[in-house]
Amino acid sequence: MIVCSCQTISDKDIHAAINWMRASDESTIITPGKIYHALGKTPECGGCMKLFVASMRSNSNLEVPFELRGLKAKQQNWR
Numbered sequence: 001m002i003v004c005s006c007q008t009i010s011d012k013d014i015h016a017a018i019n020w021m022r023a024s025d026e027s028t029i030i031t032p033g034k035i036y037h038a039l040g041k042t043p044e045c046g047g048c049m050k051l052f053v054a055s056m057r058s059n060s061n062l063e064v065p066f067e068l069r070g071l072k073a074k075q076q077n078w079r
């Protein structure tokens with residue numbers, strides 16, 4: 001299914017990019033911008049972002065690395 005019609009990016013492209021990034025660096029934070037960059041493309045209208053992020057969230061490799069979870073809550077407790 002095409003997710004981004006401006007750049008012809010499919011849900012399979014998104015999953016492949018996420019899986020590749022996670023295999024390359026298990027602690028990386030994966031963002032839509034990094035996926036566009038990995039695919040050699042840039043977003044144009046941004047109209048696909050809701051579906052783009054939903055496609056990302058359906059990938060089990062998207063998880064935030066364990067050591068980076070809860071950092072915001074920890075920072076608030078330091079005050």
Ligand code: FES
Nearest residue numbers: 004006044046048
């Ligand atoms: S549809 Fe994805 S940037 Fe336009």
